[in-house]
Amino acid sequence: MSDRKAKLTVGDKSYEFDILDGTVGPSVIDIRSLYAQTGLFTYDPGFTSTAACDSSITYIDGDVGELLYRGYSIDQLAEKSNYLEVCFLLLYGELPTAVEKEEFESRITRHTMLHEQMHYLYRGFRRDAHPMAIVCGVVGAMAAFYHDSTDITDPEQREIASIRMIAKMPTIAAMAYKYSIGQPFVYPRNDLSYAGNFLNMCFAVPAETYKVNPIIERAMDRIFTLHADHEQNASTSTVRLSGSSDANPFACIAAGVACLWGPAHGGANEAALNMLRAIGTPDRIPEFVAKAKDKNDPFRLMGFGHRVYKSYDPRAQVMQETAREVLDLMGIENNPTLQVARELEKIALEDEYFVTRKLYPNVDFYSGIILDAIGFPTSMFTAIFALSRTVGWIAQWKEMIGDPQKKIGRPRQLYDGSRRRDYVPLTQR
Numbered sequence: 001m002s003d004r005k006a007k008l009t010v011g012d013k014s015y016e017f018d019i020l021d022g023t024v025g026p027s028v029i030d031i032r033s034l035y036a037q038t039g040l041f042t043y044d045p046g047f048t049s050t051a052a053c054d055s056s057i058t059y060i061d062g063d064v065g066e067l068l069y070r071g072y073s074i075d076q077l078a079e080k081s082n083y084l085e086v087c088f089l090l091l092y093g094e095l096p097t098a099v100e101k102e103e104f105e106s107r108i109t110r111h112t113m114l115h116e117q118m119h120y121l122y123r124g125f126r127r128d129a130h131p132m133a134i135v136c137g138v139v140g141a142m143a144a145f146y147h148d149s150t151d152i153t154d155p156e157q158r159e160i161a162s163i164r165m166i167a168k169m170p171t172i173a174a175m176a177y178k179y180s181i182g183q184p185f186v187y188p189r190n191d192l193s194y195a196g197n198f199l200n201m202c203f204a205v206p207a208e209t210y211k212v213n214p215i216i217e218r219a220m221d222r223i224f225t226l227h228a229d230h231e232q233n234a235s236t237s238t239v240r241l242s243g244s245s246d247a248n249p250f251a252c253i254a255a256g257v258a259c260l261w262g263p264a265h266g267g268a269n270e271a272a273l274n275m276l277r278a279i280g281t282p283d284r285i286p287e288f289v290a291k292a293k294d295k296n297d298p299f300r301l302m303g304f305g306h307r308v309y310k311s312y313d314p315r316a317q318v319m320q321e322t323a324r325e326v327l328d329l330m331g332i333e334n335n336p337t338l339q340v341a342r343e344l345e346k347i348a349l350e351d352e353y354f355v356t357r358k359l360y361p362n363v364d365f366y367s368g369i370i371l372d373a374i375g376f377p378t379s380m381f382t383a384i385f386a387l388s389r390t391v392g393w394i395a396q397w398k399e400m401i402g403d404p405q406k407k408i409g410r411p412r413q414l415y416d417g418s419r420r421r422d423y424v425p426l427t428q429r
């Protein structure tokens with residue numbers, strides 16, 4: 001709390017509201033008593049100027065392109081840490097000691113299998129179902145299989161639900177992929193890393209052993225880390241709002257998966273690669289840039305722009321470097337899609353329309369190029385984003401549930417519909 005006050009004058013009345021300071025970043029005006037004092041609501045569709053909660057998990061400075069997980073910068077974590085260590089950090093607030101890290105990895109590893117009965121859930125879907133439709137359904141169905149971790153008032157059940165979600169999402173996503181290509185499910189293996197196990201479950205076949213390539217494994221793990229959390233984005237806010245009604249954790253994460261699927265959000269990685277492929281060659285870039293600038297054309301450059309980042313998304317920077325590493329390894333350094341992406345980025349960042357609107361590549365612009373090079377179909381890109389973001393959703397959900405000031409989220413509205421009117425009988429309409 002600061003001793004600063006915000007003053008509001010409405011007609012001949014004046015009101016004062018406390019200004020609350022965080023550790024870093026914008027302070028907030030505490031307007032919780034606004035309606036009681038003034039009879040007025042604030043109006044902020046899209047929440048461009050609204051802090052919906054306080055949190056100590058992730059901090060973003062969109063102006064300088066900074067992203068911190070519990071105070072540690074994303075570029076340092078991407079280079080020096082790994083996904084399970086980042087999971088521990090996001091969940092518990094500190095980097096683990098060697099003993100804590102080993103214990104945590106062991107707990108996650110031993111929860112990677114799905115209840116065998118859930119295999120029948122997959123058989124109910126069409127083979128050509130989008131993997132996100134399957135993931136959304138299966139995650140929600142976890143509440144029907146893991147009843148002993150649905151009581152959100154029990155801290156132990158909250159903890160085991162968190163471990164189960166993080167551990168089982170790679171299995172759920174990999175099974176969605178295998179099902180879509182008509183191959184048998186591959187069980188998790190405890191002798192592989194988190195990323196290696198996911199790659200094995202996706203690409204191993206009974207007919208031959210799959211050898212995890214360490215560079216691909218490292219790139220996969222880095223992609224998981226880069227997507228792990230991102231403050232109060234649309235899907236995280238969905239998880240928080242769902243959790244505010246005391247819904248079980250699996251239902252809340254399923255809601256987050258559903259929201260992430262949208263092409264304006266996590267679905268942008270699939271849309272961005274499809275866009276780069278549609279452009280095809282650098283000479284067609286001006287045609288697409290013109291479409292993106294045309295107000296009468298709904299087309300947008302997918303993987304560009306961000307609500308918060310008004311400079312280069314720090315994740316996109318790391319992703320671009322990783323793309324180059326993976327493509328070099330695969331011997332496809334002159335990959336036409338990467339060439340189009342880099343030329344498009346260059347042209348857009350010199351174009352007045354994008355410069356004035358501070359539209360830069362975001363996390364989704366390069367990730368698809370890496371996932372495509374590793375061998376994933378575009379339909380799996382958002383499922384991989386959801387897998388990565390599960391720890392962020394869970395950490396934010398646990399923080400909200402553990403908040404003694406927790407209240408059910410219930411926004412109001414500016415009503416501009418009909419005034420009260422009487423029913424009109426059918427014969428008089």
Ligand code: SDX
Nearest residue numbers: 230233264265266268292300301302303304305306307357
């Ligand atoms: C993610 O919030 C998060 O943290 C999300 C995320 C996470 O980790 O959780 O970072 C992940 O979702 C990244 C964003 C992925 N989405 C895309 O790449 C889709 C393309 N981008 C846009 O749809 C858009 O940039 C948003 C949705 C990301 C942000 O939209 P805003 O903040 O609501 O901005 P806006 O739509 O009001 O746009 C401002 C202006 C508009 O033009 P004017 O009305 O001022 O003339 O910029 C234009 C927009 O038309 N604009 C674009 C554009 N993005 C914005 N024009 C062309 N191409 C684009 N991509």
